Amino acid sequence: MKDGFRQCMAWLHTWTGLLLGWLLFAIFVTGTAAYFQEEISRWMKPEVTAAxxxxxxxxxxxxxxxxxxxxxxxxFISPPSARSPTVSTFWQPRKVAGEEPRKRRGRRGDTSATLDGQGQPVTARETQGGFFLYRFHFDLHYMPVYWARYLVGVAAMFMLIAIFSGIVTHKKIFADFFMLRFGKGQRSWLDAHNVTAVFALPFYLMITYTGLVTLATMYMPWGIAANYSKPDAFFEEVFPGRAEVERSGIGAPLVAVTPLMEIARRRWNGAEIGSVRVAMPGDGNSIITLTRASSGAIGSRGESMVFSGTSGDLLEKSPVQGGAMATQSVMIGLHAGRFAGWGLRWLYFLSGVGGTIMVGSGLVLWTVKRRVKLADPARPHFGFRVVSRMNIAAIAGLPAGIATYFLANRLLPLGMEARADWEIHSLFIAWGATLIWAIARPEKRAWVESLALAGGLFAAVPVINALTVPRNGISGLLSGDWLFVAFDIAMLVLAAGFGFSARKAARATTVKSPRRARAIKEELATA
Amino acid sequence: MTHIIAIALCIAGFACLCAAMVRHQPDFVGRKLDTGTSHRLRHTGFSLLLAALAVDMIGLGAGYGAIAWCAHLTLGAGLVLFRLNRAIARRPAKARAAPKN
Structure with a gap:
């Protein structure tokens, strides 16, 4: 029974891991990058300098x-923070009786503005910046958000299953803890998969589970459906700050917000203000709501304080959160890591990189394991070819696409129509091109070439950056512009990583002789 | 500062744990250790990891410290693995082929 159970789990691990593995890889890559979304956005708007x-x-x-x-x-105003130098604002136009309310989704350009410290609209190139990578990791692109989130949710559920079945399958977590043997073909891939999986296991469990929690009310709507007449009633009850008072109709000026921010900061032991919301500005009943920044504590949902907009009197504090709400808030906080300072943020990022390698090595392992069993390695069956080509497109293609996204930010003309959209299109064009390349070329060469391409594109980012904008890594070293220094270094490290992988792939010997294949098979059977 | 101390403790802890494993001793320590020493190393290793948790929790608060500890564990284990593989890579090829488990 014991062996049967483990084999069952191994089967489950293999197929839950593979089926949406490429999507998971993309979620891991973009989600990991999103730990630095503010920094990426700043890099992609080099015109904005002042803090x-x-x-x-x-x-x-x-x-x-x-x-x-x-x-x-x-x-709605998001004040600048240590990580973001601009003020983002958006507003809700007043509903006019008899007129259809505007659609919520769609372009926000006409109801939002990005301002500098003097309250002037920021003049910077049009880009979605790191925000796009963040949104892609759960909203994907070119498809309705609703479907994308379900797809991502299913992938996350598969990931959770793959993690648990993987723990059962991996017999020797402690005995093989430090086991990483190079140059042994399949054994090495398995070692790499195991080591990356075991070393950051708490992170993967946390990130997958909390990822599901962030969208739990969407994935499991029945609790709300059973208890509330409509979902909005639930959200009104959970987030009472939304309840509005009637307009008085009498005009009255707003009080200064700065003293209110000071009061809130003192109340929250120095934690910063994450957002300011002004309801019915200019009216006698106007309300100012301040919410704590999510960087101030692990729980992502900050406390809030509501003030009268005309007198500045404190009207209400946010009620103490119930256990379930506080738990959810902490889980989302853990997932997004907005509370993390620099040290922890980098560790989050490295754990994310570990996860990316884990998923990637797992995908490759599927092919490596089956290659030795192929009847004719020169002409693999259709399923094998699909997986091996998809692996190339996912593992080398998406990073190449992201590098292209950065390059497009610097190379597309500044005044271009729909510039931000074209930056995103260029990511997918590069990604799609890698897929076509992977299909068109012999497998091994496709690996080498795609990895080299990704490396080359990342290496090109600092160069193109230096040629197109005045801020770069070297000038940053002299002027203390550390963002550009760090970005250049990160790009070069990525370039080196992909270059190294390309070299490894070029040198790897594919198993040709049946005798060698048998030897490997026997070794694996005994291992 | 808390981060640095905790990471140092994690590295030391995992180094002890790695040295306590018979399989890695020839590479990591240079020779086989006797059972008693291995046992003591294992205990020391786990104690050091717990000490890192204590340092994190005192320095960063219980919640933040626990999260940071997980990250420090990953980093510590990763660095020890890196060191171990450096040792294996430097070992002569002949000796590399010998140990079978």
Whole structure:
């Protein structure tokens, strides 16, 4: 029974891992990059340099909105932070009776603005920056968000199954803890898969489970459906800050927001303000809601304080969260890592890289394991060819696409129509091209060439950056512009990593003789 | 600072654990150790990892410390593995082929 059970788990691990493995790989790559989404966004908007004072910039943003959007239903302001130098604002236009409410989704350009510290719209190249990579890791692209999130949810569920069945399958977690043998074909791939899996196992369990939790109300809507007449009623109850008061109809100016921010900061033991919401600005009943920044504690959902917009009096504090809500808030916080300082953020990132390698090596392992059993290795069956080519497109293609995304940011003309969209298109064009290349070329050469391409593209990023914008790694070293230094180094490390892999792939000997194949098979049977 | 101390403790802890494993001793320590020493190394290793947890929790708070500890464990284990593989790579090819498990 014991062996039967383990074999069952091995089967489960193999197929749950493979079926959506490429999607999981993409989620891991973009999700890992998203730990630095603010930094990537800053790199992709090199025109923005100043790091403004948080309070003054928030006040300036209110002055701007007061001038440009006095009739809005509400304003929403994200003050600048240590990681992001701009103020993002958006507003909800007031609903006019008899007019259809606007669609929520779609372009937000006409209801949002990015401001600098003086409350002036930022003039920077049009780009989605790191935000796109963040959104892609659960919303994907070119498809309805709703379907994408279900697909990602199924992939995450498979991942969770693969992790648990993988733990059962991997017999010797402690005995083989430090086992990583190179140059032994399949054995080496298995070692690499095991080592990357075991070393950051707590991270993978956490990230997969909490990833599902972030969208739990979507994946498991029945609890809400059974208890509330409509889902909105649930959210109104859980997030009471949303309840609105009636407009008074009498105009009244807003109080200064800076003293309110000071009060909130003192109440939250110095934690920063993450967002400012002004409801019914300009009205006698206007309300200012301050919410703690998610960088201030592990729980991602910050406490909030509600003030009267005309007198500045404290109207209410956010109620103490119930156990379930607090748990969910902490889980989302753990997943997104917004609380993490620099040290922990890099460790998060490295764990993400480990996860990427784990998924990637698992995908490769599927082919390596089956290659020795092929009747004719020169002409593998259809399924094998699909998997091996998809592996190339996923593992080398997506990184190549991301490098292209960075390059497009520097190379596309600044005044181009739909520039931000074309940056994203170029990512997928490069990715798609790798897939076609992987199908068109002999497998081994496709591996070498795609990996080399990814390496070359990453290596090109610092060069193209230096040629197109005044900020770069070397000038950054002199002026203390560490973002550009770190970005250049990261690109070069990635380039070196892919270059090294390409060289390894070029030198790898494919098993040709049946005798050698048999020898390997026997060795594996005894291992 | 807490990070550095905790990472150092994790490296030391995993180094002890690795040295406690008979299979890795020829590469990692240079010779086979007797059972008593291996046992003591294993205990020391686990104690050092727990000490890292204590340092993290005192320095960073219980919640943040526990999270950081997981990350420090990963990093510590990774660095010890790197060191072990450096040792294996430097060993003469002939000796490399010999040990079978």
């Amino acid at each position: 403004p004072d948080r309070d003054a910039a928030t006040q300036a943003a209110i002055t701007y909105l007061n001038r440009t959007q006095p009739d809005a239903e509400s304003w």
